[in-house]
Amino acid sequence: MIGESVKIAVVGLGTVGTGLIRTLQENRATIRARCGVDLELRSVCVRSLRKKRAVTLRPGILTTDRRAVLDDPQVDIVVELVGGTGAAAEIVMGALQRGKHVVTANKALLAERWTELFSLARRRGCGIQFEASVMAGVPVVRVLNEGLAGNAVESMLGVLNGTTNYILTRIAADGMDYRAALRQARARGICEADPRLDVQGVDAAYKLSILGSIALGQWLPPGSVHREGITHLEAKDIRYARELFSYHPKLLAIFKHKNRRVEARVHPAFVPVSHPLAAVVDEYNAVYITARPVGSIMLYGRGAGALSAASAVASDIIHLARAVSSGVSGRILTPVAFSGKAATPVPIEEVRSKYYMRFTVADRPGVLSRISGAFGQEGVSIESVYQPRVRGEGADIVMVTHEAQDGAVKRACGRLVRMRDIVRRSPAVVRIEEGEYAGRDH
């Protein structure tokens, strides 16, 4: 097969598919040099032949016959850009069953059916590449799978959803309110079709499931990722956290793995302004990985968008094409290690963290001592307390705890809520993630 062209079929011609075909056309010479062979686009499967397309294709390339594409013995690599877990699953499984390699950008499909997909790929000796599924063109999948191949990953802190990061940046930097920031994100075209997938952390949980599964070498089911969205985060707390404690708000996807104990959670969190993740603003994404022996590294970039995703899909195609052209096709290509067992993260109540909290209380003597007493009874110790301003009907008390167990903090908050004479409403609670990083002590 060496020296011949490698033949690819693309299923789905939306913005990513269009960007991909343009990339393959524009960077043809570079790609040939890197692959050692020519890539030949053999078919592009779409739903309608009549729609106007933003790319020029040779006659006969466009088709609506998905089965014919899968059955074409000439096709080496099938690129699934349909999305969702319905037709996409049939395409991916169908291609693997026929011994074809697969490139997919489909985070939901991968996260939901990880073990099944990689088992099938292994049985058939095929590769599945999925760089675009997390952080689009920022090559975090390849970095975990290959660049850090000799490492044990101990933690990952990810800003994996661009929409929520954009919203939080607008609230924190421009003082915008949540509704206005969400409207602006929609106007900018960076939301999922259903923005609830963004703001409730579903998108980030899928991505964390994929990164965690690679790091663990076993499936981390998306349903096992503890998930809280940003809809309950108040602008007031973002302001207090910034002004009183120098924290920035992020929707963090957190993975930790130490002594066979796995944590996997997506929730709003405050990070120190000097943390490299705090500089990740607007719709940008980043992941801060700590591993043995490498230490800490961070990858940063635009984690969404047609061109960024097209870059990732192109790199996956080139990766597989190299293998096909050097004759390894038909043997195991996927570097994803996995066991059949799914990982089970510890319940959120057992997770330890620092906490930011705000209470609205009656403005009278002895309140602070009763509040700190409630925390003391649950073994939660307080690092600092402020009473930033007094209002007509009550005062805000803002505090940061030392590291404490989530369950203990919840129990302490339960005690407070029962103190009806002094506590006016449920406290605002946000976890704090500090970690180790360069410049922490400056």
Place this chain on the structure above:
Amino acid sequence: MIGESVKIAVVGLGTVGTGLIRTLQENRATIRARCGVDLELRSVCVRSLRKKRAVTLRPGILTTDRRAVLDDPQVDIVVELVGGTGAAAEIVMGALQRGKHVVTANKALLAERWTELFSLARRRGCGIQFEASVMAGVPVVRVLNEGLAGNAVESMLGVLNGTTNYILTRIAADGMDYRAALRQARARGICEADPRLDVQGVDAAYKLSILGSIALGQWLPPGSVHREGITHLEAKDIRYARELFSYHPKLLAIFKHKNRRVEARVHPAFVPVSHPLAAVVDEYNAVYITARPVGSIMLYGRGAGALSAASAVASDIIHLARAVSSGVSGRILTPVAFSGKAATPVPIEEVRSKYYMRFTVADRPGVLSRISGAFGQEGVSIESVYQPRVRGEGADIVMVTHEAQDGAVKRACGRLVRMRDIVRRSPAVVRIEEGEYAGRDH
């Protein structure tokens, strides 16, 4: 060959070699899962058998006979950790000539003999992996070669030398002077044996040569990289740039490639405090890459140190071991594309940039108009001017230009130096690199 072990020989057992062997021992199970085979350490070549070692090796592994290691037909992969361009060249070339794959961390050897090494590797069908040569465990080589394989790289801004970044951080953040900061860097053990390689930009130029050569697909000789060190940068200018214009100092390694025009240079530069590179402090490294179609991505991490480098070397070994075990050994493995011709960057005089400048002038009327006149005559336009403080014998004038050609700025400074009645000493001149990044407008 599938299912058997892959056999490696390590030449050089300093801190990186020791860290590597520990990593292979500690992460053995993970590595086997990722390689599909066992790695067998067959020999470790050292200069003295009597020296005490910090790792436990099976009897018979240690040897001083370099030739026997190269001639051992069982060895698949030779890991060169000797350094320098003497013995290291013999080891690397000798291994390739014998059809063995090579892993090296040797930036000087790669940068100086790029075309020769990769030509030989291609002729012999062998791979050379060199992730540790730039930014140690931060997998920038793999990201350029594979993660961005479908991209055209348009620019790279790198903080590639940890020592100088540490020194500049101490000066900028702690107000330390240069000598004290250098002493502290030496005490911390993060300098090269000869710190001139760090502070004069030699180390960064080697690394830029390697990254540029990958991006271009042709050799970018280290001697063609324009190079200025940090020894002339004054604390006063770092303070002015911060206070007046919100800039941070960096020793930047800059590569640009547009319309067949290549720029390659290492020099001090000011970047906006909101640029992601400004958050890269202490001895950390980062590279900010802009490419089509991916956009901008940044990689960040500890770019030096035995464990970080060991991580990179381990990933290279795993990469090659996968290829060996799947039977591709003996065909082209290196994804580095190259032509025989060396690249020729444009002369520094033709490079365009913004400039920070400080003049010490006589404190009398008309001075500013004569200075701006000199710039006007060379077509250099000024963006802003400050006269921060008046001294007994003269005043500082601090200015920032719009983008201008380096040659024109130099000619304008020449005009000023000849105005002996008003300009008291040669101006301080520092380039400014702003670029496009998220959050620029906040």
